[in-house]
Amino acid sequence: MKSSVIVFPGSNCDRDVAVALEKFQIKNQMVWHNETILPKCDLVVLPGGFSYGDYLRTGCIASKSKIINSIIEHVKKGGLVLGICNGFQILIETGLLPGVLLRNKKLKFLSKNVFLKVINTDNRFCSNYKNKDIIKLPIAHNEGNFFADDSLIKKLEDRNLIAFKYCDSQGKVEKISNPNGSSNNIAGILNDKKNILGMMPHPERLIDPILSGEDGSILFTSLLKS
Amino acid sequence: MKISTEIINKHGISSEEYKKIIHLIGREPNLLELGIFSAMWNEHCSYKSSKKYLKTLPTKNVKVIQGPGENAGVIDIEDNDALVFKIESHNHPSFIEPYQGAATGVGGILRDVFTMGARPIATLNSIHFGDTSHPKTKNLLSGVVSGIGGYGNCIGVPTIGGEVKFNSSYNENILVNAMAVGLAKKNKIFYSKAEGINKSVIYVGSKTGRDGIHGASMASAEFDDNAEEKKPTVQVGDPFTEKLLLEACLELMKDDSIISIQDMGAAGLTSSSIEMASKGNIGIEINLNKVPCREKNMTPYEMMLSESQERMLLILNSGKEKNAEKIFSKWGLDFSVIGKTTNTKNLVLIFDKKEVANLPLNSLSKDAPVYDRKWKKSINSKKIDPPKDFYNKDLYESLKIVLSSANNSEKNWIWEQYDQTVMGDSIQLPGGDSGVIRIHGKNKGVALTVDSSTHYCLANPIVGGKQVVCESWRNLIAVGSTPIAITNCLNFGNPEKEKIMGQFVETIDGITQACTYLDYPVVSGNVSFYNETKNKSISPTPTIGGVGLIKNLNNMVTKNFKEIGNHILIIGKTSGHLYQSEFFREVLDFKEGPPPEINLFNEKNNGLTVLNLISKQLVNSVHDISSGGILVALSEMCFPSKIGAKITLPKINIKLHEYLFGEDQSRYIAEVKEENIEKVSRILNDNSIYFENIGKTQEKYMEVKNEFKASLDEIEKLYKYWFHNYFGESI
Amino acid sequence: MKISVTVTLKKDVLDPQGKVVKQTLKNLGYENIEDVRQGKFFEIELNENDQVKAKKIIEEISKKLLTNTVIEDYSINYK
């Protein structure tokens, strides 16, 4: 399996995710946002960080990058795209995923480990979570408050396009376990064809027992299998 | 234009100093030159009040690669890895504009570290505010915390530790000290010393604006018509540009283009160009028309004294300019050849084809004034009788009061606003004794901590100075690291006052004693004087940033209890010193008396022995005992894993409260498995270390036999949510 | 030519910032604050003297960049 991590000015999890991909034998290359042609690959990763300082709107300016058109082509051909944190925000600004990510409800940056319930394991990013559907991953964001109108929420729920929801350690999805105010506790969503995943939590940051957990690894091993 | 006495005064230059300037350059300076002198000769750049004493600090051991004098200190952490670190204050700007002040403080210290060729891998901060009831405190606190986060999070460097303290002495003078730590290759460290003649001097980064122009603030009214418009402004940080600057610099540093590099910090272009040239003992010529400017019609005075952020000055090897320009323009940064090195040993500034300044570099640096300020000994706090009935205070209620106080409660509300896990190498997050960062790709790590000691230092600066160094050392030991070196930020009042100067001199004495004894040298630092408003000075506040090495991460420990049924040992002697303790302060509102003494021999012996126990994997958890004493330390070990403790007081001749809340130094608590208890006892005995086995871990209750038994959940709530309550936030 | 663009959230979109501002004002004792909505404001200096052309450009960039038209509206103010 081959991947491309897109590097935008202000990306800061590009190295972290590249390290994770390589740890799980996914052959990765870094691609500068100004390139127009995407190298041949199965998976495109839009990493976390503060592309363009998060100025104007998070992800907005990155979504105007030269590389974006070829990512859209890649999606049309069924290629995989994973957007983590800022990457998720970019996917939304690009229109590849629906909804919008607003400021966290307390208007504060929030960095902590959270529990997630894996809602959809029937996709190429999450298949290995079948055996473990309550997981722990870190979040670290200012704008992760996923907002969508009722009809979009209904569509996401009905078509099972929600990948992760914030929950408590027992897997209960409740308001109290919602760190940022997102609609229906949504932490990550898929597109209709389920070849795009956008998520706020950072799987690449928990891939080693010494880092207080490895629940992130499972996402990468799922990809490898796919 | 004639320089009036008023203009000289407004530049903070005394009449003596002005005479010295005339003597040094053989004529009167022009306004631009006066501005340059004022920037270079002020306390911040020249260290004129502190130099004499800073020289007495120990700065060397076998691990030190670069001590004070460069942008940051550098130590050897083996395998060709070097750690680059420094701490710096941004106190005054943060009081005026908490968000931007704190943000640019973080930006500045990060630049100090990557200027030397190191990729920043962690930041820490020490922040001090006035009373929690003071009307300004809430805004200042939330502004500073979001400013620190706003900058560090955007750059993508984890904030791995810090401290926050409240005390009325900071009501009108808050402290914001930021520390940055970077990783470099030992053979690829970059320095600021210029070398070679006719080399290009290059400006990179952001454009220069009228940010924080020093001294000009009031003076400008006299010599400018549109004074209002040119009023200096608060510096606004642009972490995005800094991130680009970081990546661009590190990219350029991969080959041998750079001769020397210096960030533009305080006094911007002035101090950076002068420092580089005077370190190299050569001259420098700058054409100010080449300086990238943000505003129209900026004057040479403004360009030289602007403190716009995110800028660097480089001197490149001949022929490397093109490639360097390519890198900086790829990252969308300004790049301009603004001058060259010369053999004149002078600073020459050209503007509109005219020479607008010409000053011998020595007059600005080596010949800058140095003062031997008068000082007097501090009157140390004496032992007066505490309120008589203190031992009638209910133990459990007292514990609750201490744990739910602003100074002793958990700081999660703060650190959750900082990205702690970016870069994927954060092994111990805030909340433990030290933050631990793994060296990328290896199984070793560095432990990092910042500590200060307001109450102790005010009560007795020498003891306080010693104590804060020892506490830092202890925090590093407690996670299983070998302490290597420190950086320090010395925050004091007005040094022209004998009392304040005395506090300074004595604090340095204490720091020196401890650092020397522990072989824990100072490799970098910063002095912040004049933290004083309306004649009221802050308490003397030395902040120590400590760094230790964990060679094998498998031998690291954390403070949280691991299992039920293990022994709990108090290592080090408890004699029950309650003066200056949190118990006296929070429960009895009693603030008199001396701080606990430190016996450096015991400190070192206890610490090294604990380290030995950790490296032999004989202890399951370790925590040092600091403010609050045994009962607070024990609670902190219980909360994270919800494992309780049941302890019995040893049969010794001190009162209950003294034993449980006393703040005697050099102590640790350790959790030891039954199977190891004999070995551990033997090692402690062999090293003549006093210890007590006070009980065992148990299920979710904190219990002092015959005194109280309380559920952890109940106590933890008080400990965890002080800040949420303070800000009226739902939990 | 100086032109300003105001970008506001659509009516039915949640506004966490406005909500917090409103709550803070209430806490400060301003009881009669019914609602606060926060938006963005842009001052643009355009090197174009032709009003019609300028208008076209500003319309375009408001739509393309300054506004996320899914959740935001904009209004343009020519001085």
Added chain:
Amino acid sequence: MKISVTVTLKKDVLDPQGKVVKQTLKNLGYENIEDVRQGKFFEIELNENDQVKAKKIIEEISKKLLTNTVIEDYSINYK
């Protein structure tokens, strides 16, 4: 009563956001953008019919909360 407050950065204060927006517009081909400055916009609904009182309240909250007067200016617009 509906009142709006516009908060802008003082002249000479660095505007990192405006800078990036301007650069992005240039990259998108809008060459004649001379400058962009970004500010904030607040729409406040106030339950107060007395113009004078309303004015006083808005002035107060603009200064106290909405504006960081060290680096920003505000202007109020009564509709």
